[in-house]
Amino acid sequence: MDAAHDIALEQIELKNPDLENKDEVAEQVGVGAVIFHDLKNDRTNSFDFNLEEVVQFEGETKLYVQYTNARIQTILERYGKEVDSSKVESLTDDLAWQLVKQLNNYPGAIRLAGEKYEPSILARNVLRLAQIFNKYYANIRILEDDDLLESRIALIQAVVIVIEDALSLLGIAAPKKM
Numbered sequence: 001m002d003a004a005h006d007i008a009l010e011q012i013e014l015k016n017p018d019l020e021n022k023d024e025v026a027e028q029v030g031v032g033a034v035i036f037h038d039l040k041n042d043r044t045n046s047f048d049f050n051l052e053e054v055v056q057f058e059g060e061t062k063l064y065v066q067y068t069n070a071r072i073q074t075i076l077e078r079y080g081k082e083v084d085s086s087k088v089e090s091l092t093d094d095l096a097w098q099l100v101k102q103l104n105n106y107p108g109a110i111r112l113a114g115e116k117y118e119p120s121i122l123a124r125n126v127l128r129l130a131q132i133f134n135k136y137y138a139n140i141r142i143l144e145d146d147d148l149l150e151s152r153i154a155l156i157q158a159v160v161i162v163i164e165d166a167l168s169l170l171g172i173a174a175p176k177k178m
Helices: 002-015 022-041 062-079 085-090 095-115 119-139 149-169
Strands: none
Touching: 002 022, 002 062, 022 062, 022 119, 062 119, 062 149, 085 149, 095 119, 095 149, 119 149
16 A cells, blocks of 8 residues: 555646645545555456556546546635536536436446445446546536536536545545645
């Protein structure tokens, strides 16, 4: 776990050298990365383990999910206030609805993961949510001041709630800044 911490600290130094509690975040990130890598794989299958790959911000890693969470937290902090979740209904773009559909899949993923004793179902679900959000983030100006601003904020509030809940169920911390 010390090696995971050290690699995570290097990644954090590259991404956010001014982060105040780097060592604490590196511990959460490093340990969580190893746990997530194990949990995202079907427990009945064997898989290769490469620590360098596990502690990366890109790809199917926990860091990718945690970094997505931190990115959303930063956007919400910039916006500065919560909005009514029912505002999501006014969004009509395809990427927003992909997010809504993935959010809708979450309760079923929890249920199925529990029924099958298979945490990989939940891990893959939250990973997919992070992937869709990052596509949304790359294509939509979330903080653009228009009639849909509060709707977009409501949507990403829902995304961050699900990411944090899923990581918590998997026993993984979700730092608000990375």
